Amino acid sequence: xxxxxxxxxxxxxxxxxxxxxxxxxxxxxxxxxxxxxxxxxxxxxxxxxxxxxxxxxxxxxxxxxxxxxxxxxxxxxxxxxxxxxxxxxxxxxxxxxxxxxxxxxxxxxxxxxxx
Amino acid sequence: xxxxxxxxxxxxxxxxxxxxxxxxxxxxxxxxxxxxxxxxxxxxxxxxxxxxxxxxxxxxxxxxxxxxxxxxxxxxxxxxxxxxxxxxxxxxxxxxxxxxxxxxxxxxxxxxxxxx
Numbered sequence: 001x002x003x004x005x006x007x008x009x010x011x012x013x014x015x016x017x018x019x020x021x022x023x024x025x026x027x028x029x030x031x032x033x034x035x036x037x038x039x040x041x042x043x044x045x046x047x048x049x050x051x052x053x054x055x056x057x058x059x060x061x062x063x064x065x066x067x068x069x070x071x072x073x074x075x076x077x078x079x080x081x082x083x084x085x086x087x088x089x090x091x092x093x094x095x096x097x098x099x100x101x102x103x104x105x106x107x108x109x110x111x112x113x114x115x
Numbered sequence: 116x117x118x119x120x121x122x123x124x125x126x127x128x129x130x131x132x133x134x135x136x137x138x139x140x141x142x143x144x145x146x147x148x149x150x151x152x153x154x155x156x157x158x159x160x161x162x163x164x165x166x167x168x169x170x171x172x173x174x175x176x177x178x179x180x181x182x183x184x185x186x187x188x189x190x191x192x193x194x195x196x197x198x199x200x201x202x203x204x205x206x207x208x209x210x211x212x213x214x215x216x217x218x219x220x221x222x223x224x225x226x227x228x229x230x231x
Contacts, residue, residue, distance in 0.1 A: 031214055043203055045222035101213035103220065105158045
């Protein structure tokens with residue numbers, strides 16, 4: 001069955017600390033797509049990244065980096081030198097043929113960055 | 116305007132009212148989606164349209180009625196709602212659907228709906 005687990009319900013760190021948000025996925029498909037979205041208090045879901053199952057190369061975008069490991073079915077998200085503006089709920093999601101190409105969402109991790 | 120816009124941003128309605136939510140995307144995408152986000156529940160996909168044709172209806176009650184007149188516009192018509200329908204309704208669009216590239220979805224700001 002398709003499933004996305006974000007075990008961390010809420011994380012609170014002080015500004016400038018590094019923080020890693022965990023995402024573990026389950027799928028029987030060999031081809032699938034993984035996503036991270038950010039939802040600030042305004043409510044809009046902001047697309048951050050998409051990863052294809054056949055591309056395990058890690059990605060860095062400014063202070064954001066993603067670690068995709070098929071061996072552990074994980075797609076973790078790290079924010080380096082966190083800032084107050086990073087405070088939001090972060091969602092991990094998965095899409096595959098087995099889910100009829102519907103996004104399967106994790107429950108989200110609320111990230112609080114304290115000044 | 117750019118991206119995905121939704122109106123109204125906030126809506127309060129009684130159970131006997133009829134109202135409509137509007138979504139417009141300015142990205143030239145072919146697929147549009149309605150999601151419901153309730154407190155402490157995962158995002159729920161309600162409807163999917165691809166090239167104006169409805170491709171998914173995830174067992175949504177008939178008091179929610181979608182309409183997609185063209186690839187840029189999506190409506191959600193509401194009538195005789197229940198208080199448990201109070202939620203954030205999010206619209207999204209994507210260039211393509213399914214197991215292809217360009218399948219990432221871009222979301223609007225949502226409509227916060229309260230049913231009294």
